[in-house]
Amino acid sequence: MSIGEVLAQLRVEFPDTTISKLRFLEAEGLVEPERSPSGYRKYSWADVDRLRFVLAAQRDQYLPLRVIREQLLERDTAAAPPQRPALVAVGPDGAVPGRTDSEPVPVDERLGRAELIARTGIEESTLAELERLGVLGSGASGWYDGDAVIIARAVAGLATYGLEPRHLRGFRSAADREVGLFAQLVAPLARQKDPAARARADELARELASLSQQLHAALVRVGLRSALGG
Template structure:
């Protein structure tokens, strides 16, 4: 397949994928398409499968390229016969991205109505209103929400079931805003460049920063709870 044909195969599942992104992943050594005598890239079905693996790991778990590369190396070491696409899982403190609930592929680019969001997350309508007032959940359009809103609402519903109150989450919102601002300063110089490869590096850097932040936050909370757990 040509790079354009590969893009057409990936776009239904990964709408944000671009030719620049595919070239970036090639430059990072995650896929190595053959070259025709005239220099055009020629992708195999195995190359396409590798790209799906990489894009799924980035989208669903924010795994950095280093971890994805290790997973691909492990997969390549298996026998070609009977090889199946592995499940992407988070591991322990040695390299996991804990606390991230993967967004189903069919929801990644979808919109949910308020009724759907309430049904899927388990939040009560009055609670969602309060959560929106605090800025934890933001509608992408009046009455419509995206997949991130569903992840947030579901997490909030779970925390409330354990006895927390919505007002306790103000600090979480403030900390996330501060962290977003800090990370924006780090990726903005790349994102502002006109070079598509630089913008792809900015997106990859942002994903890796998010993953590292999740690891740090989870480890700090675990450490803080050791006293309460008697460990």
Template structure:
């Protein structure tokens, strides 16, 4: 049996964004049911850890909302959870008191399974994305990418630059991408308004629920956008 701190230490190697609040939130959502000691500490079995890994993998790789994952687990049970060999856990001490690991690195959008810390100069960004200095300048002028205080660009700027380079091959310039920027800003405003009540809630688990809501709403937004574009193109003459 493992404490929540030991479970976090193991899972965080594969899922760097996992926190104790996240594990407690998944428990409150009925996705895992650790045992409790007489003093109230959580104790997880190896099966519990495998179940958590299944949930986190389904979220990360398939973008499934928790409701769908819960339904799959209810139907498939333990047979659905694929067990795999993992390093042995090392005891860390009292429950809920693990050592704080370093901040998780940024995930590069073009390499979803690889965690790489990205801080690029303008020249490096241009080389990685295949854009000229002028094209990068246009992206900045139209509010699509912004360097940090040190003049460096992160993984999201790289992802945007790579997409912009692909668009450029079809004759789409930075000024044409302002429509996507405006649409994204509207979506951000809507999602922020939806999760604002959770962020103001004094319950610590509300932060985890807010983060989960943002993730699911983002996925829903992407799915809706893709479907609307498909419908629009299908009704376009000549398509």
């Protein structure tokens, strides 16, 4: 298939995919299409499956290319059949320990208020308080996206241990500080008109978010061990 035919295939499931994005993934070594004698890219169905794996990992689990590359290597080595990306130990997958509703959530999902409550098990009063505190919101569109689902699930899980929305304001403040810091690194790429630069900006944002989550989880573990005398 040509790159245009591949794009048509992938846009059914990943409508935001562009030719620049496919070229970027090729430049990063995640897919290696053959070349015709005249230099045109020629993709196989195996290449398309590989691209679906990468795009699903980015969309559903926000995995950085470094982690996706490792998963692809493991898959290639084991010669396993095509599958959705595996969850990593620390990643924004929306899973809450002890809960069974842990399927990946596409970030571009759109839910109404009632659907968000039914989907996550969060209380209406809790949702209202989270919005008042700025921890969660529907945005200007009035719809809740995939990140809102992840936040609501996490809050519902923490509530089972007695934590209330007012205890979570520190999480919002800490996240805002990280956003300000990381934006300084990503903004120069995002402002460029080159679509490839925009793709690199998106990947850098995912990488920074992943590293931040790993750092946060490790610091919490270290702190708890210290607090418990471990």
